[in-house]
Amino acid sequence: MSVGSTLLKLQELDLSLERDRKALAEMPEIAELAKKRRAYQKLKADATKLYAQRKDLETYLKELDDQEMDANDDIRIAQRNVDSSDYRSVQQLELELSDLAKKLERIAFDRKDYEAKLAELKKKEDYLAEYTAKFEASVIADTKRAREKAGSLKDAIDASEHQRASLLNTLDxxxxxxxxxxxxxxxxxxxxxxxxxxxxxxxxxxxxxxxxxxxxxxxxxxxxxxxxxxxxxxxxxx
Incomplete structure (x- = not known):
């Protein structure tokens, strides 16, 4: 190869190297992946919040179950201990039973509210879990494509650098x-x-x-x- 041809080839290689290095450094896929990873972390954080809210509701419902059990135990104890021949005892029982009935009504009302919230929360969790799984799969696929593209560019850069060094060695x-x-x-x-x-x-x-x-x-x-x-x-x- 003549000196002139070598110099022109060197210039062609250098321009190609500049383009490939710039393309590698400024790959839009890298910036997009960074955005997706931030979005993925937010999805995980949202899932953690929903999980904490669900556990709180389940705890509240368990407490209501305990309160209901205690109230029913109180009802049985009050009924068992009353002297039906004693008017005042009967009156006291009626008052206690009325208070316990109101307590059970409040428990039933609160349970219905908590159960509705829990059902809605579980729907959100299920939707978020499905969406997150699909999003994660897309991030994995995009990461693979970005790595393949970066690898292809790096291979091209390495080959050009090797060829450039060989050409330079032919010049004085x-x-x-x-x-x-x-x-x-x-x-x-x-x-x-x-x-x-x-x-x-x-x-x-x-x-x-x-x-x-x-x-x-x-x-x-x-x-x-x-x-x-x-x-x-x-x-x-x-």
């Missing part, structure tokens, strides 16, 4: 230095071809005198206008 130190300087100065476009009398990057038409001077420059010269490396010949194998 002066040419390597000139190429690196031009690439840095012109942001990756430090090499151009001469097509007819027009360089392919700066597009400034060369005068006859400039063309005549370039005839003695060999395969590689410097553009008299933009001062990029100007490839005059791309003959294949040397």
């Amino acid at each position: 130190a002066g040419t390597r230095s000139s190429y690196e300087a031009a690439a840095k100065r012109f942001r990756g476009l430090g090499v151009e071809r001469l097509e007819g009398n027009v360089p392919t990057v700066c597009r400034m038409t060369l005068q006859a005198s400039s063309l005549d001077a370039l005839k003695h420059a060999g395969d590689v010269a410097e553009c008299p206008y933009c001062h990029r490396i100007l490839i005059l010949s791309e003959d294949g194998e040397e």
